[in-house]
Amino acid sequence: RALIQGSHLTKIYATSTGPLVALDDVSFDIREGEFVSLVGPSGCGKSTLLSLLGGLEERSEGTLTLNGQDLDRPRPDIGFMLQTAVLFPWRSVMENIRLPGAILGLDRKAQAERCQELLELVGLAGFGDRYPNELSGGMRQRVALARLLAHDPDVLLMDEPFGALDEFTRETMNLELLRIWSATGKTVVFVTHNIGEAVFLSDRVFVMTPRPGRLAGVVEIDLPRP
Numbered sequence: 210r211a212l213i214q215g216s217h218l219t220k221i222y223a224t225s226t227g228p229l230v231a232l233d234d235v236s237f238d239i240r241e242g243e244f245v246s247l248v249g250p251s252g253c254g255k256s257t258l259l260s261l262l263g264g265l266e267e268r269s270e271g272t273l274t275l276n277g278q279d280l281d282r283p284r285p286d287i288g289f290m291l292q293t294a295v296l297f298p299w300r301s302v303m304e305n306i307r308l309p310g311a312i313l314g315l316d317r318k319a320q321a322e323r324c325q326e327l328l329e330l331v332g333l334a335g336f337g338d339r340y341p342n343e344l345s346g347g348m349r350q351r352v353a354l355a356r357l358l359a360h361d362p363d364v365l366l367m368d369e370p371f372g373a374l375d376e377f378t379r380e381t382m383n384l385e386l387l388r389i390w391s392a393t394g395k396t397v398v399f400v401t402h403n404i405g406e407a408v409f410l411s412d413r414v415f416v417m418t419p420r421p422g423r424l425a426g427v428v429e430i431d432l433p434r435p
């Protein structure tokens with residue numbers, strides 16, 4: 210069943226040298242629980258499309274819905290993860306993970322339990338009292354992943370989340386992401402310019418053309434999951 214539907218999406222940025230078409234007439238749907246990757250060369254509009262899905266940018270034309278509701282603003286059931294985690298340095302790992310729940314006013318006790326479980330899920334049990342500057346890059350992204358899951362969003366939007374990590378850590382994190390994805394049933398939209406990574410991770414790969422970004426094709430992947 211289609212969870213997210215985009216129809217004739219166009220995004221034009223106003224720039225000092227005039228209008229810039231970043232996305233041109235893009236239509237797609239994303240099923241519930243699906244893992245979709247967006248691939249294409251730098252500048253083809255992957256981050257722009259992710260920003261529209263996250264309600265962070267206004268579209269120029271077209272429609273975009275989640276469960277039939279217009280996706281025109283950020284919402285708590287859609288979570289975002291970027292290449293480099295923005296963690297509060299003066300807050301412990303656990304406090305960082307608990308922040309979204311605190312902001313959303315979720316039940317403190319339930320959140321404390323959930324966040325402890327999440328810490329274990331991402332392999333950081335025992336690191337709750339540490340501070341971000343004591344952690345490696347891979348561990349910081351694990352914190353970001355736990356924080357992303359803390360308020361239990363249905364959709365995870367990930368923009369090259371492991372792109373800054375070394376090859377080995379990246380592969381480890383990809384495997385962990387797949388494990389978490391199959392354990393939680395989340396819908397994932399994952400941006401990468403690495404086709405190998407997209408094929409490895411995804412149910413479907415959306416291939417975008419160089420600017421102006423159009424959807425060149427959608428590739429169904431049927432690899433056995435690790």
Ligand code: ADP
Pocket residue numbers: 222223224229230231249250251252253254255256257258420
């Ligand atoms: P990708 O993520 O595939 O590298 P982006 O979505 O970041 O592509 O960018 C698509 C195009 O839109 C690029 O030409 C980029 O320079 C331009 N662009 C992105 N964000 C903005 C913005 N806020 N203002 C103006 N142009 C932008």
Ligand code: ADP
Pocket residue numbers: 376379380381383384403404405406407409
């Ligand atoms: P390319 O042909 O594009 O270089 P690779 O086969 O090197 O692709 O894989 C690219 C990325 O895909 C890796 O860096 C990793 O993130 C992911 N990947 C591929 N195979 C695995 C695997 N067995 N375990 C985890 N990640 C993998």
